[in-house]
Amino acid sequence: MSKPASPDIQETVFYEGGPARGDLILNLLFGLTLIGIPFAVGAITRALWLRFRITSRRIEVNGGWLGRDRTQVVYSQIREVRSVPRGFGAWGDMVLVLSDGARLEMRSVPRFRELESFIEERRGAAAIRSPRPKGIAA
Numbered sequence: 001m002s003k004p005a006s007p008d009i010q011e012t013v014f015y016e017g018g019p020a021r022g023d024l025i026l027n028l029l030f031g032l033t034l035i036g037i038p039f040a041v042g043a044i045t046r047a048l049w050l051r052f053r054i055t056s057r058r059i060e061v062n063g064g065w066l067g068r069d070r071t072q073v074v075y076s077q078i079r080e081v082r083s084v085p086r087g088f089g090a091w092g093d094m095v096l097v098l099s100d101g102a103r104l105e106m107r108s109v110p111r112f113r114e115l116e117s118f119i120e121e122r123r124g125a126a127a128i129r130s131p132r133p134k135g136i137a138a
Helices: 021-030 037-049 112-129
Strands: 013-017 051-055 058-063 069-074 078-086 091-098 103-110
Touching: 013 112, 021 037, 021 103, 037 058, 037 103, 051 112, 058 103, 078 112, 091 112, 103 112
Parallel strands: none
Antiparallel strands: 013 051, 051 058, 058 069, 078 091, 091 103
16 A cells, blocks of 8 residues: 655646747748748747746756757755846746856746746745755855
């Protein structure tokens, strides 16, 4: 007989999906001009292969060529969250600055303000659960 999973192990999905559709539409319109073609190609690539999964325990970004690169970050690794609105505030770009100084860029994130506040909430909860050991400065 198997043991029931503890509540700490359960993982609930807050957001799962690709980049904002408005980013693709806007960049396809810009692609009608010569200058906008590279932006349209970038938006098409993001729409095809970029996927975000934000859960109660971690953030996962699948991307790269044919979506083969996977990056996972737990909330205790995040030092800072920065975001910039795009598309008149309908979507935005987000950068997660990790505790080792690395950065995880997430482009064309839909509902980015809501996701930013969720990440900040989880980051704060993770900091409370695992305080820094004495003698280590921030």
